[in-house]
Amino acid sequence: MRKLKKGKKFGLKKDQRKAFLKILAHHLIMNQKIKTTTQRAKVLKQLMERLISKAKKGDLATLRYLLAHLPKKSAYKLFYEIAPKYQDRNGGYLRVLKLPFRRIKDNAELSLIEFV
Secondary structure: OOOOOOOOOOOOOHHHHHHHHHHHHHHHHHHOEEEEEHHHHHHHHHHHHHHHHHHOOOOHHHHHHHHHHOOHHHHHHHHHHHHHHOOOOOOOOEEEEEEEEEOOOOOOEEEEEEEO
């Protein structure tokens, strides 16, 4: 039973799911917006909101935390370029827009996730 457990499993084991979300976060940081399924976008939004809030602190411990959770290139970009833009904002750094069409092969609902 899934009593009070948060998050989606996506049919993956824990380590695979962690790697999958790490890759999604990397692509979002590098490209500023990505197109993915709605469920993936919602989980990614939760993860990225936490990472951006931490990155706004701007200290060495935070940078090391980001390096542990993201690839090096995207961790530096988040820490030095993206987080300073949101210093005066208290959350709501990302936007999830549902797209009017679905994916052809499995009819999955698609969304666009982007920085505000």
